[in-house]
Amino acid sequence: MNGRFxxxxxxxxxxxAIVIxxxxxxxxxxxxxxxxxxxxxxxxxQSEFGEEKRAGYCLMGACQDCWVWTDEGERLRAxxxxxxxxxxxLTTQPEAQWATLAL
Structure with missing residues (x-):
């Protein structure tokens, strides 16, 4: 993988070791x-309002732009x-992934 930082x-x-x-x-x-x-x-x-990818904004816990999820569905502030x-x-809301699996 090729990172931004x-x-x-x-x-x-x-x-x-982690998994993304x-x-x-x-x-x-x-x-x-x-x-x-x-x-x-x-x-x-991924933005929950469209296809845009998000990379965080403030990097210190103020902007709410870094929410991610565990594979159990727990929401974390990265x-x-x-x-x-x-x-x-997971970088996409689990509910969004579950919806595509149901199709």
């Missing part, structure tokens, strides 16, 4: 989810959530 420092921290939209991704221990995502992928989520080993993240 390029990590320049703190590269010696332990790796943490079914793709295995390495984050670093202590990363917020938005940092891990944008170092690995080009967007954080800019304030610290990565944990084994996280499975």
């Amino acid at each position: 390029v990590r320049l420092g703190e590269t010696g921290r332990a790796r943490v 939209d079914g793709q295995a991704v390495d984050a670093l221990e202590g990363d917020t989810l938005i940092t891990a995502m944008l170092c690995s992928v080009r967007h954080v989520r 800019c304030t959530t610290v990565v944990e080993p084994g996280m499975r993240i």
Whole structure:
């Protein structure tokens, strides 16, 4: 995967394996989810109002533009959530995916 951010420092921290939209991704221990995502992928989520991709905006928990979901359907704010080993993240609302599966 090709990320939007390029990590320049703190590269010696332990790796943490997570999954984003079914793709295995390495984050670093202590990363917020938005940092891990944008170092690995080009967007954080798909807009719930259209096809546009969103990459977060304020990066500090104020704008509400970084909501993502776990594969169990839990909603997380990517800019304030610290990565944990084994996280499975979806960038599209689970309900939207379930609707396409029902067709």
